[in-house]
Amino acid sequence: MKRIDHLDRQILQILQDDGRTPYTEIAHQLKISEGTVRSRISRLLHDGVFEFVIRTDPVKLGLNVQTIIGLNTKLGLQQQVAEELSQLPEVRFVGAFSGKHDLIIQAFFYSNTELIHFVNERLSRIEGILGADVSLELRQYKDSFSYVREDEVAINEKG
């Protein structure tokens, strides 16, 4: 995989704001040709650096109950638990972490009833879960995917 250079990052920054910005418009903004934009985007897509998606508003879809759940798992069963959780449609994110919880997941529900059902019925039936700390989202301040920064190394190992 070729290294991502400054021009790639500039293209990504524009697409972060609007995933539908035409190649011609990107080319114009960056003062390069449309072909360059196209070939770079093809390469970045091919290398899996990014993909075109849509971001839906969970609340507008009726998913009013948003949670982050920290889980502790039995030694040796963490991966299996993580994989089972990943199958569930309510679960958006699953990661293994160091820290107070072995696994942290993010899950969305249509109602508190559905959340309770999830914890009592779904989680309780997964072998290897020792405990679950449910945090209920009261307010969201930021949920951005614009994390492409101009330069890779802001603070290097000596900083």
Add this chain to the structure above:
Amino acid sequence: MKRIDHLDRQILQILQDDGRTPYTEIAHQLKISEGTVRSRISRLLHDGVFEFVIRTDPVKLGLNVQTIIGLNTKLGLQQQVAEELSQLPEVRFVGAFSGKHDLIIQAFFYSNTELIHFVNERLSRIEGILGADVSLELRQYKDSFSYVREDEVAINEKG
């Protein structure tokens, strides 16, 4: 805002997989006209139900250190702290929660050095933060934005 119906959800499901699926292709898959697809997408965009974005792979951009940080804040200063955190480019997500932590954030860094710098320099200077539990992501199992489900109410208030 008009209610989101089954057909809207089907359109969103297709776009979740590929945000650039042509209207004609969506129309063909759902056996409806292209005009219907277009008018529905316009309405959904207008209502803020979804937006076209790109999803970049943080690791491929060099953001190898991914964290979830739980914060406790001084009474009365939570909102101010949340807003300050939202300004920081390293921070992707900020939410207020009920549970063990008042605020939960997700942040990405280029290196452990940058993470340490963030905690010691950035966080420590924000007034109102009482404590921070840093969880370091060791492995990611799922990070999906495909949370549009076929039907809104899987389990209703009586279920």
Add this chain to the structure above:
DNA sequence: TATGAAACGAATACCAA
């Protein structure tokens, strides 16, 4: 269904190793 805009494929030009 027609019109303009955007995306695409392929040939060519450029540049640096």
Add this chain to the structure above:
DNA sequence: TTGGTATTCGTTTCATA
């Protein structure tokens, strides 16, 4: 001279009225 990248242009596909 060669491999990689940028440009250009003709064609096709798409969005839109």
